[in-house]
Amino acid sequence: MDIRCEVANDLAFLRISGRVDTVTAPELEAAVYGAIGQGGVSVVFDLGQVDYLSSSAFRVFIKTQKECRKNDGQAIIQAANPLIMPLFKLSGFDRLFLFTDSDAASRAAI
Amino acid sequence: MIRSLSLLSKSLIGISASFLLVIFIIGLDFSLVLYHNLTQEYESKGLAIADSVSETAIGAILSDDPASLQAMVDSLLSINGLAYVVIQDSSDAILVHTFSPNVPAEIRPYLKIPTQKHTTQLDIGNASFLHIRVPILNGEIGVVHIGMDLNLIQSKAQAIILKDALIVLIIYCFTIGGLFVLIRRFTRPIQALTDYADHLATHDFKDPLADGPKIRALTGYQQKEIQALADGFIKLEQDLMANLTQLESSLKIQERLQSELHIASEIQMSLLPDQAKTEYETAVVQQFIRPAREVGGDFLDHFVVHHRYLVTVVGDVSGKGVSAALIMAAVATMIRSTAQTIDSPGEILTVVNQAFCKRNVNEMFITVFLSVLDLHSGELRYANAGHNPPFRNHAGSTWEPFGTELDLVMGIDEACYFRDFDTLLQPDESVLFYTDGITEEMNPAGDLFGDQRVLAELNKSDSDSVIPQLIACLDAFSAGSDQADDQTLLCIRYTGAASILQGPELTLYFENDLSSISKLAEVIEQFGTANQLPKSVAMNLNLILEELIANTIYYGYDDHELHHIFLALHLDDGHISATITDDGIPFNPLEAPEVDTDAILEDRTVGGLGIHFVRSLASEIGYERQANNNVTRVKMEVDLNGYSM
Numbered sequence: 001m002d003i004r005c006e007v008a009n010d011l012a013f014l015r016i017s018g019r020v021d022t023v024t025a026p027e028l029e030a031a032v033y034g035a036i037g038q039g040g041v042s043v044v045f046d047l048g049q050v051d052y053l054s055s056s057a058f059r060v061f062i063k064t065q066k067e068c069r070k071n072d073g074q075a076i077i078q079a080a081n082p083l084i085m086p087l088f089k090l091s092g093f094d095r096l097f098l099f100t101d102s103d104a105a106s107r108a109a110i
Numbered sequence: 111m112i113r114s115l116s117l118l119s120k121s122l123i124g125i126s127a128s129f130l131l132v133i134f135i136i137g138l139d140f141s142l143v144l145y146h147n148l149t150q151e152y153e154s155k156g157l158a159i160a161d162s163v164s165e166t167a168i169g170a171i172l173s174d175d176p177a178s179l180q181a182m183v184d185s186l187l188s189i190n191g192l193a194y195v196v197i198q199d200s201s202d203a204i205l206v207h208t209f210s211p212n213v214p215a216e217i218r219p220y221l222k223i224p225t226q227k228h229t230t231q232l233d234i235g236n237a238s239f240l241h242i243r244v245p246i247l248n249g250e251i252g253v254v255h256i257g258m259d260l261n262l263i264q265s266k267a268q269a270i271i272l273k274d275a276l277i278v279l280i281i282y283c284f285t286i287g288g289l290f291v292l293i294r295r296f297t298r299p300i301q302a303l304t305d306y307a308d309h310l311a312t313h314d315f316k317d318p319l320a321d322g323p324k325i326r327a328l329t330g331y332q333q334k335e336i337q338a339l340a341d342g343f344i345k346l347e348q349d350l351m352a353n354l355t356q357l358e359s360s361l362k363i364q365e366r367l368q369s370e371l372h373i374a375s376e377i378q379m380s381l382l383p384d385q386a387k388t389e390y391e392t393a394v395v396q397q398f399i400r401p402a403r404e405v406g407g408d409f410l411d412h413f414v415v416h417h418r419y420l421v422t423v424v425g426d427v428s429g430k431g432v433s434a435a436l437i438m439a440a441v442a443t444m445i446r447s448t449a450q451t452i453d454s455p456g457e458i459l460t461v462v463n464q465a466f467c468k469r470n471v472n473e474m475f476i477t478v479f480l481s482v483l484d485l486h487s488g489e490l491r492y493a494n495a496g497h498n499p500p501f502r503n504h505a506g507s508t509w510e511p512f513g514t515e516l517d518l519v520m521g522i523d524e525a526c527y528f529r530d531f532d533t534l535l536q537p538d539e540s541v542l543f544y545t546d547g548i549t550e551e552m553n554p555a556g557d558l559f560g561d562q563r564v565l566a567e568l569n570k571s572d573s574d575s576v577i578p579q580l581i582a583c584l585d586a587f588s589a590g591s592d593q594a595d596d597q598t599l600l601c602i603r604y605t606g607a608a609s610i611l612q613g614p615e616l617t618l619y620f621e622n623d624l625s626s627i628s629k630l631a632e633v634i635e636q637f638g639t640a641n642q643l644p645k646s647v648a649m650n651l652n653l654i655l656e657e658l659i660a661n662t663i664y665y666g667y668d669d670h671e672l673h674h675i676f677l678a679l680h681l682d683d684g685h686i687s688a689t690i691t692d693d694g695i696p697f698n699p700l701e702a703p704e705v706d707t708d709a710i711l712e713d714r715t716v717g718g719l720g721i722h723f724v725r726s727l728a729s730e731i732g733y734e735r736q737a738n739n740n741v742t743r744v745k746m747e748v749d750l751n752g753y754s755m
Contacts, residue, residue, distance in 0.1 A: 054657065054720070
């Protein structure tokens with residue numbers, strides 16, 4: 001898994017590629033706190049290059065959502081592919097997050 | 111033949127021969143002179159007798175008294191040496207003679223010769239005579255003939271010569287005898303020394319030589335040369351004896367060292383893995399090591415650390431024999447123990463190099479190629495301390511060198527840092543490590559075996575018998591010359607997880623640490639590829655198994671020991687069955703509380719979601735506790751054309 005973090009105007013983009021699983025999820029969590037620390041009020045998980053998520057990833061997502069809400073921000077799931085999208089439905093996360101398909105859509109959603 | 115005779119015999123034969131020659135010449139000369147003198151003396155005696163007869167006969171002839179004439183001539187025969195007398199008258203008629211009965215025919219021709227003094231030699235039968243003729247009164251009244259017996263002279267001369275020869279012979283014998291004694295006296299010490307030298311050559315020197323005293327007596331000999339020789343021989347015997355004693359004791363020491371070397375060789379080999387072939391979880395290691403002497407400086411080692419990493423070491427200590435072997439034993443042990451706590455091959459070499467440099471009083475150095483193969487992923491990390499780069503091939507492709515990034519050899523610079531490199535081995539890929547004893551082996555013509563021959567042979571070999579084939583080729587190449595250096599080969603073949611994933615059945619185990627999650631991902635990816643599973647199916651399978659296994663790793667054990675979690679996968683028509691067996695604390699996923707997926711954000715917790723995924727994605731879940739093991743069975747429907755949900 002690789003993560004690139006871009007923070008601009010209260011909005012943090014986390015560009016993730018590869019697998020987010022039990023082993024790599026702690027890195028993602030650290031990246032989230034890093035992004036918030038750099039001034040990110042809302043966090044966008046750009047999952048365009050992600051082909052695998054396990055429950056540990058969802059733990060990070062929900063923790064991020066709770067953190068963001070404290071600052072009146074939110075966590076956004078961007079560009080989740082059809083392979084992983086069903087997992088959001090299965091977990092009921094489809095009702096807890098805003099899903100977008102591009103950077104522009106994510107920016108507009110804030 | 112003469113050459114083989116002793117000096118004494120040669121001298122004697124030479125002297126005798128020359129002596130005899132001289133005697134023969136002198137004797138011959140003497141005989142001739144003697145004969146000549148006697149003959150002359152005889153002739154004058156004969157002439158005197160003939161003269162006196164011619165005087166005496168005058169009266170008797172003139173008085174024509176043949177009787178008195180006959181008596182006179184007969185009386186003459188008593189004279190020694192006178193053989194016959196004949197008197198003729200002036201008309202050549204024989205007046206008287208001393209022959210009986212007639213004058214022999216051989217004399218007759220001489221009786222008619224004119225009357226004057228004459229001497230001649232005459233043979234009658236076997237006898238020789240000096241025939242002397244003297245006229246009487248100038249031949250007026252007759253002639254006297256007398257014969258002197260020459261045989262008498264000959265026998266007289268013979269007697270004299272014989273007597274002289276006898277005297278000479280006696281002198282000769284005395285001379286030769288004396289000479290013999292003299293020469294004997296001169297050569298006896300030399301003979302004794304010669305015999306002594308012969309004995310010396312065949313003596314075992316357990317006791318002193320029997321003729322030692324004889325030679326010792328010679329050291330006081332009057333002749334300086336013999337003295338010096340005898341002194342030399344005595345010293346030679348003493349030196350030889352001292353040297354032999356020393357040699358014998360050093361032989362004993364050598365025997366002892368030899369047996370200790372043999373033991374050392376056994377101990378050295380016992381430090382190294384001794385199987386020609388060792389099978390690890392996903393790799394097969396084949397090895398060969400052959401020291402040039404009893405013990406060597408080459409070493410190899412392979413072992414697994416943390417149940418996952420196969421460490422292989424091939425090294426070469428400078429020099430050969432015991433010193434190299436001791437260093438090798440120490441370094442091989444250091445590497446083995448350091449590798450238990452340090453993962454990075456470069457760091458292992460760095461640490462061992464520091465320790466080695468601190469004690470390296472003999473300025474030895476070592477080349478090492480250290481590699482660490484991740485048995486789960488095929489990742490090969492390595493560090494090279496000045497060692498020959500190994501060769502690798504992917505099954506079916508040609509062999510080529512790799513790992514050519516050299517760092518300094520160990521033992522030179524304590525501050526040296528060794529770098530890590532890595533590469534990924536594909537399933538069925540092999541790597542061959544070797545020492546320079548292989549490539550630098552020479553044939554009797556002095557040609558090196560060389561990298562190119564190794565590569566050529568490798569490319570001909572079957573991947574299962576790389577080492578035996580290479581050794582057979584090497585031995586054929588160097589037949590007839592002695593092995594110059596230790597020879598070591600080590601070949602790893604990474605069989606890869608794929609070899610157990612070829613097909614719908616799969617059984618493997620995981621350890622209770624998080625690395626198992628990465629391993630699981632690779633295994634499922636390969637299982638999916640091998641069975642042409644849709645991506646979504648593989649992903650969901652992975653997710654189910656990850657949630658269950660991670661759960662066991664996190665919550666299944668309350669100790670810090672190593673545990674194994676077994677997984678069996680089975681792909682059947684339309685569904686996949688997975689059985690997970692672990693020896694963790696009892697946990698039944700069916701009894702886990704359900705997550706409320708409809709809850710609002712504030713009420714959602716971070717737990718339970720994994721089991722929720724398992725329950726949602728699996729078509730069937732079964733659990734039983736069997737002999738202290740959790741056995742969890744999961745079934746998943748597979749729609750080969752689409753998603754499994």
